[in-house]
Amino acid sequence: MAAAATPTSWLTGQGLGGRSPGFQFPWRSKELQRKYTGKAVYGQISAKFELKPPPYPPNALEPHMSKDTLEYHWGKHHRAYVENLNKQIVGTELDGMSLEDVIIVSYNKGNMLPPFNNAAQAWNHEFFWESMKPGGGGKPSGELLELIERDFGSFDRFLEEFKSAAATQFGSGWAWLAYKANRLNVDNAVNPFPSEKDKKLVVVKSPNAVNPLVWDYSPLLTIDVWEHAYFLDFENRRPNYISVFMDKLVSWEVVSKRLEIAKARATKREMEEERRKKEEEEENSEDEAVEVYVDGDESESE
Amino acid sequence: MALRSLAIRKAIGLGKSVGLGLRGLQTVTLPDLPYDYSALEPAISGEIMQLHHQKHHQAYVTNYNKAVEQLFQALNKVDTSTVVQLQGAIKFNGGGHVNHSIFWKNLAPVHEGGGEPPHSSLGWAIDTHFGSLEALIQKMSAEGAALQGSGWVWLGLDTEFKRLVVETTANQDPLVTKAPTLVPLLGIDVWEHAYYLQYKNVKPDYLKNIWNVMNWKYASDVYQKECP
Numbered sequence: 001m002a003a004a005a006t007p008t009s010w011l012t013g014q015g016l017g018g019r020s021p022g023f024q025f026p027w028r029s030k031e032l033q034r035k036y037t038g039k040a041v042y043g044q045i046s047a048k049f050e051l052k053p054p055p056y057p058p059n060a061l062e063p064h065m066s067k068d069t070l071e072y073h074w075g076k077h078h079r080a081y082v083e084n085l086n087k088q089i090v091g092t093e094l095d096g097m098s099l100e101d102v103i104i105v106s107y108n109k110g111n112m113l114p115p116f117n118n119a120a121q122a123w124n125h126e127f128f129w130e131s132m133k134p135g136g137g138g139k140p141s142g143e144l145l146e147l148i149e150r151d152f153g154s155f156d157r158f159l160e161e162f163k164s165a166a167a168t169q170f171g172s173g174w175a176w177l178a179y180k181a182n183r184l185n186v187d188n189a190v191n192p193f194p195s196e197k198d199k200k201l202v203v204v205k206s207p208n209a210v211n212p213l214v215w216d217y218s219p220l221l222t223i224d225v226w227e228h229a230y231f232l233d234f235e236n237r238r239p240n241y242i243s244v245f246m247d248k249l250v251s252w253e254v255v256s257k258r259l260e261i262a263k264a265r266a267t268k269r270e271m272e273e274e275r276r277k278k279e280e281e282e283e284n285s286e287d288e289a290v291e292v293y294v295d296g297d298e299s300e301s302e
Numbered sequence: 303m304a305l306r307s308l309a310i311r312k313a314i315g316l317g318k319s320v321g322l323g324l325r326g327l328q329t330v331t332l333p334d335l336p337y338d339y340s341a342l343e344p345a346i347s348g349e350i351m352q353l354h355h356q357k358h359h360q361a362y363v364t365n366y367n368k369a370v371e372q373l374f375q376a377l378n379k380v381d382t383s384t385v386v387q388l389q390g391a392i393k394f395n396g397g398g399h400v401n402h403s404i405f406w407k408n409l410a411p412v413h414e415g416g417g418e419p420p421h422s423s424l425g426w427a428i429d430t431h432f433g434s435l436e437a438l439i440q441k442m443s444a445e446g447a448a449l450q451g452s453g454w455v456w457l458g459l460d461t462e463f464k465r466l467v468v469e470t471t472a473n474q475d476p477l478v479t480k481a482p483t484l485v486p487l488l489g490i491d492v493w494e495h496a497y498y499l500q501y502k503n504v505k506p507d508y509l510k511n512i513w514n515v516m517n518w519k520y521a522s523d524v525y526q527k528e529c530p
Contacts, residue, residue, distance in 0.1 A: 076503045117450050170394045171473035171493075172451035208451035226451070227494035228503065236357045236495060 049099060049122060051082045054129035061134055064248040069232045077228055078125040085118035099123050100213060107214040120209035124174060127211075128224050133251035140252040144259050151201040158203070159246060162223075165205040166242045172226040173207040178217040179259060181266035199266055218262035221255045327374050329367040332360050333403050341411040345511040347500045355406070358495055362398030362474070369395060397474035401454055401489060408488050410517035420518035424487075424525040431466040438468070443509040445470050446492045457488040457521065461528055485528055487521040 051074075058070035085102075089095050094102050094115060103123055106116035139155055140148065152158035158177075166175035181199040201220070204212055212219045223229075223245050230241035335355055340348030369391040376384035410416035419435055420428065432438040438457070445468060446455040453472045460467055462483040469480050477486040490512060497508035 072502050080503065170390070171453070228498060231495060231498045235353055236361065 049082050049086055051079050052126055052129075054132075056132075056134055061132060061249060064244045065132070066233050069229075072232065073224075073229060074125070074129065078122070081118045081121040081125065085115060085122055088115045088118060103211070103213055107210075117209045120211055120213075123213070124209065124211050124222065124224070127219060128222050130254055131221050131223075131251060132245075132249040133254070136251045137246065137248040138252065140256060142256060144252065144256045147201050147259070152203075158201075161203045163239070163242050163246065165203050166223050166225050167239050169205040169207065169225050171207065173205060174211065175205045175223050175225060176203065176212050176217075176219050177221040177255070178202055178204055178212045178219045179262040179266070180212075180215075180217045181262075181269070199263075218258070218265065220258045220262065221250065327371060329370070330363055330399055332363045333406065335406050337409075337411050337414070342409055342416070342515045345515045346409070346497075346508075350497065350499050353499070354402075354491075354496060359399070359402040362395045362402065365391065366395035366399050394474050397476045397479075400476045401474055401491070404486055404489050405491055407520050408490075408517050409512075409515050410519070412515065415519055416515035416517055417513060418518060420522050422522060422526070423529065424518070424522040427466055427525065427529075439513055441468050442488075442490065443506070443513075446490055446509045447506050449492050452493040455490045455492060456484075456486050458484040458486050459525060459528055461485055464529055485524065487524050488516065488518075 054070070054074060058074070059067040061070065089102065094105060097105070099119060099122065102115060102119040106113040106119055108116070139145065145155065148155055148158045152161060162175060162177060169175060178201070179199070180202055202217070204215075204217070206212070211222075223242060225238060225242075227236075230238060234241040234244075332355075335351070338348075339351040339355070342348075342351060369388050373385060373388045373392065376382075376388065419425065425435070428435055428438050432441065442455050442457060449455065449470050451472070453470055453475075454477075456469045456471065456477045458467050458469055458477050458480075459465070460481070460483055466487075467484065469477060469484065471477060471480060477484050477489070490509065492505065492509075497505065501508040
């Protein structure tokens with residue numbers, strides 16, 4: 001599936017075996033259309049992506065994350081990603097796309113185009129600030145907790161897995177809690193036999209700027225493990241940073257909300273897939289109707 | 303090889319699987335810096351040098367030794383899955399040790415020749431391959447600045463073609479992972495921990511100032527050994 005292809009490139013249906021030239025796979029093109037006109041949750045529809053401030057003042061996370069860190073991390077690093085992204089895409093075909101679309105397109109199936117790093121990092125950092133809150137930490141509740149217990153065994157086991165992923169992401173990167181629906185565990189391969197069991201929470205880690213959007217997962221929570229995220233407060237003691245993050249900073253309310261959105265999106269997609277399949281069946285039967293010949297002897301022709 | 307030696311040891315009644323002792327699992331140790339922590343100021347602060355050496359490099363050494371010990375045991379038990387699973391930790395921590403050991407020697411205080419341009423054969427080779435020392439410096443600084451995430455930028459010698467190259471490696475991958483014929487002459491650590499406390503996110507300033515403490519003598523020595 002060419003996530004990087006423009007919507008029109010799938011419409012020729014070339015090489016798809018015996019279809020008439022103008023045939024389209026309607027569900028394919030709609031899927032891509034959805035990708036490109038999808039909800040612009042975080043970006044803006046213009047080349048001027050803005051640097052949104054975190055939903056709390058820079059000293060609000062003290063003593064767990066210092067004001068200095070917030071000021072450098074948000075004020076210098078995050079700002080640079082946003083500004084450089086705008087410079088990179090102005091006037092190009094990425095200009096005007098939502099941030100998430102810029103990410104998917106420039107990811108280019110792993111062969112990243114130059115704007116990818118800035119785009120993904122801009123998105124990641126906004127997501128990161130919103131994953132924290134003053135007085136955060138503790139445990140999740142409600143449906144989120146249920147799913148965690150279902151998919152990891154217990155909240156403590158989840159915690160272990162998440163902390164381990166964050167600690168073993170060699171070099172720069174991120175660790176994530178994500179919701180995956182009908183995707184295999186390998187990049188963005190589609191599961192051909194989706195079932196209820198395939199909609200589940202997973203912990204994943206990613207290097208540098210990569211995030212689970214490129215695998216078509218729905219991210220719910222992230223921790224930045226680039227050194228700049230913790231160096232001023234923890235020096236090289238990454239495991240301490242991770243523990244403090246989980247114990248004192250995570251905003252489980254936000255994570256729960258994101259889960260709701262992710263589930264709704266997955267359900268909507270399922271309904272779309274069903275509808276498409278039905279449409280395709282109808283089209284097929286239409287085609288067959290067309291191929292019936294009126295001249296009696298030839299009625300069984302292929 | 304480890305299996306054979308273990309078998310031999312068992313045969314002569316000396317071996318127990320705990321006794322990695324006799325033939326000895328060689329561990330690595332943290333090398334001393336050839337200068338004080340503050341000797342590279344103002345290019346690199348003493349605080350960074352101390353942290354970098356005592357915490358980061360030490361962690362690579364400790365974890366490498368741990369991983370190798372586990373590898374040894376896994377090899378003896380023919381536990382292939384574990385052998386394979388340990389490769390990541392070995393590459394990362396072993397690479398970290400290799401790279402940083404070179405890095406400390408790549409730097410020198412100004413009063414001990416840090417920053418003094420290379421002469422003789424290396425100087426000539428640089429002019430030939432890059433046009434001038436300034437061009438090489440600019441190229442390395444640019445590649446270092448462009449590197450996303452964590453990694454290193456190297457001046458290397460391709461021993462097969464006797465040619466100087468500028469390369470980058472990701473994370474703690476040693477230069478030799480780019481090609482087995484490459485020998486590192488100079489490496490610059492562009493992990494954030496190498497400059498953050500002093501330069502914050504202004505990596506280009508770090509890359510500008512580090513040349514003031516670059517130990518070209520070391521690079522020349524290595525070069526002359528490979529290209530006599």
